[in-house]
Amino acid sequence: MSTTVSRWRTDAYARLAKKLDGVIGDKTAKQFEKLRISTVGELLAHVPRRYMSGTELSDLKTLKEGEEVAVLAEVASTSxxxxxxxxxxxxxxxxxxGYLTLAFFGKPHLITYWQKQLSQGSRGIFAGKVGRFRDELQLAHPEFVMLDEYGRFAGGRKENVVLAEVTRTELIGLYPATSRLRTWTIADSVxxxxxxxxxxxxxxPARVREQAGVADLLAAYKAVHQPQTRxxxxxxxxxxxxxxxxxxxxTMAHRRSEARKHPSVPRPRRSDGILDAFDAKLPYTLTEGQQLVSDQIFADLAADHPMQRLLQGEVGSGKTVVAIRAMLAVVDAxxxxxFLAPTEVLATQHFQTITRMLGELAAGGTLDAADHATQVTLLTGSMPAARKREALLAAAGGEAGIVIGTHALLSDQVQFADLGLVVVDEQHRFGVEQRAALSSKAETQPHVLVMTATPIPRTVAMTSFGDLETSVLREVPSGRAAVQSVVVDMVNSPTWVxxxxxxxxxxxxxGRQAYVVCSRITAGDKAEGWEDGRIAEDEPEEGEGPQRPAMAVEELYSQLSTGPLSSLRVAMLHGRMSGEDKDDTMRRYAAGEIDVLVATTVIEVGVDVPNASMMVICDADRFGISQLHQLRGRIGRGQHPGVCLLLSSSPPESLAAQRLTAVxxxxxGFELAEEDLRLRREGDVLGSAQAGRRSSLRLLNVFRDRELISQAREIADDCIAGDPELTDPGLAxxxxxxxSLSGEWLERS
Structure with a gap:
């Protein structure tokens, strides 16, 4: 369907899409912009955060300095x-x-008027920003309205008589508000x-409402905004x-239905090709989970519509082998x-791993190439120009059956002869527009396989709404050692550092090796990979005070190599190093020539050094759960027990501390993904934001409302099955x- 809204087919959507200025006036409508509200429908979706009756006092001990509040309380005294x-x-x-101080300033006649309104024992609703004066919380010059013994409007500051209408119900709704837009102004606008x-x-349609067991929409709006009971x-x-x-x-169901109409070249599995040759040379038997997921992928690849599959797998569960088999099936066809990887270090390691596992099967185009062999090509941004030209020609000419790379694969100069499959590793590190850019390089829509270890909240949410078919690998290879994780309180236990x-x-x-991880390269830098970490980088979260400067790789490397670790072979690794230097450092570390690697999150995924048994994550409270789980997955990959120390300066009640406790x-990883969703919310389900406050959901919480989401998805699937062309005006x-809300993002996700 077109994303340009020309006209609504139903009277209801036409009314709900009406701009607010035509209903409540330009001046008031302007005040709603800060709340991202511009239409009648958006206003009515802005529901009270809680309700109170006129006889029910607020809990003043929950107030926090700096927040906008509206409280119902009793006047104890005035002076x-x-x-x-x-x-x-x-x-x-x-x-x-408890008590809260109110302060008013003005001429004597106003002071007298306000003092009369605020008589001892009277009750009212007081709104303002919580400040502090003489070490006590205070509302300076708050707006207020007074209520009678039945909780009805009884008077107040002249500009707030509108509450006479607002409090005409048994319950008073308190809305999320701003300093310029008070809860009663919102209520009157509603x-x-x-x-x-x-x-x-x-x-x-009536059948949808009956199946869901829900009320009429207009009645629901009135029940939410003008309720008689909770x-x-x-x-x-x-x-x-x-x-x-x-x-x-x-919309997701319709999107899947429409996608099936777009042609995609079927890539059925072929016998006696490179895939069978690869399977025959594997030194181990695939796990039951790997075989099951591969069969699901092969079935998708054989279809004439594009595969859209998410492969969620625990760290070390064998996702790469599954991806290789999928790619070889496409090469056979x-x-x-x-194969799109988020960093050069990881892309290079995948290239080395895949060519090593394929052996002579990766020597396509050479004189001694094995039967069915193909060419595996690496393309990264830092490659020398000559090697980059060779890689580009191999991709465009079709000689390279598998092209592995970083964001460099997305550039306009990269072309393919017949791109049949796009594999995205660690999909949370890429935006939907980047995946779409790679898919656009195929004449027909390619099949897409995205992989992740610990899914971020947005991935969980998209899966909940039915955006992707999902495969899961939970089995971890036998012989993996246990890893103990400990949170180190740097503030109260500095000697632990x-x-x-x-x-x-x-x-x-x-005889073991260790990693030390920092979020920055140098002091003052933005963190590498921070987008999967904090809700807002360097912005204190709830329960936190001002943050101290984060440790940085270059400074910490200098301190450790000349101080407590001076007797060891210490090296550093970060994203600004040249590709050759990064490769050389990782090679020496993997070979045991380096004892301790001080690095950024470039080692987050894919780096496989079985001898590494210890990791210290500095400023762990600045990372997200998914990233911490990925980092920790770099140790304990062999038979040696591991220990991961999470250094933190966040107070115990903060969200950051909760994340660390969970890790x-x-x-x-799946349990951690659930906790991540609970703590961080789902991100922008309709757009590109990965997680946090920028959720495009106004009312739903994916963690708490998953049963409702599942029910709605089933009903939606039934609707599309019965009306794929959306002939029903309400469904359309x-x-x-x-x-229209999501623009092109939804089409390209």
């Missing part, structure tokens, strides 16, 4: 200070346990928006959440495969609305 135009009124309000929907028919509000919210889940599920360096010396004395508690509008 007037000063005379003339600089007069000040101070009021103390209470919830029956009432006007609801009035504009009078007589609106439900846009969803149960009524919950029922109304259930309908709005269903609509959000159903809309995305329906006359096509080429592109010294002990960490001492422990590295002891590990090396036993230390388990090595189960539902999909077109989501596509």
């Amino acid at each position: 007037q200070h000063g005379n003339g135009p600089r007069s000040r009124l101070e009021a103390r309000i209470t919830d029956g346990h 009432n006007l928006a609801l009035d504009s929907l009078a007589g609106m028919e439900d846009p969803l 149960a009524e509000a919950a029922d109304g919210l259930g309908r709005l959440k269903f609509d959000e889940a159903f809309a995305i599920g329906l 006359g096509g080429q495969a592109a 010294d002990r960490a360096w001492q422990r590295i010396v002891e590990e090396v004395a036993d 230390a508690a388990t090595r189960d 509008d539902t999909v077109e609305r989501i596509e």
